[in-house]
Amino acid sequence: MSPIREVLRRFGLFKEQGFSRVIITREVINSILDLGRDTYPREVMMFLGGRANSGVLRIDRLLFQPYEASPESAYARINFPLLTKPMGSFHSHPRGINRPSDADLRLFSKYPGVHLIISYPFRMQDIAAYDHNGERLGFEVAEK
Numbered sequence: 001m002s003p004i005r006e007v008l009r010r011f012g013l014f015k016e017q018g019f020s021r022v023i024i025t026r027e028v029i030n031s032i033l034d035l036g037r038d039t040y041p042r043e044v045m046m047f048l049g050g051r052a053n054s055g056v057l058r059i060d061r062l063l064f065q066p067y068e069a070s071p072e073s074a075y076a077r078i079n080f081p082l083l084t085k086p087m088g089s090f091h092s093h094p095r096g097i098n099r100p101s102d103a104d105l106r107l108f109s110k111y112p113g114v115h116l117i118i119s120y121p122f123r124m125q126d127i128a129a130y131d132h133n134g135e136r137l138g139f140e141v142a143e144k
């Protein structure tokens with residue numbers, strides 16, 4: 001993305017075109033599966049790092065922000081360094097289904113990219129991906 005588009009986007013003035021492909025590395029997927037199980041019965045919440053290029057979004061790392069979590073919700077104190085731009089988020093739904101809540105949709109709308117929700121029992125098929133409007137997205141898993 002060009003620098004001027006980047007500035008427009010930061011201020012919410014750039015109309016997002018969406019992504020034609022979302023690719024997530026196997027390492028990130030495995031971490032998400034593990035984190036869902038390791039933090040159960042609480043929610044886990046993290047942000048996703050990666051890059052967007054020509055409509056292809058590639059997620060290759062997790063970004064941690066401190067958060068408070070219960071079985072029903074997670075709240076992050078978001079304070080990223082200026083040059084760290086999250087490309088989405090990930091959180092778990094320890095009970096219930098992997099559809100976004102109203103609070104989830106508000107969070108999604110702040111970060112263009114891909115937003116993952118994983119529900120109990122935290123298997124590959126329990127991961128759902130959404131765009132910043134809360135529309136369901138498909139994604140591919142890359143081995144590296």
Ligand SMILES: [Zn+2]
Binds near residue numbers: 091092093100101117
């Ligand atoms: Zn949620």
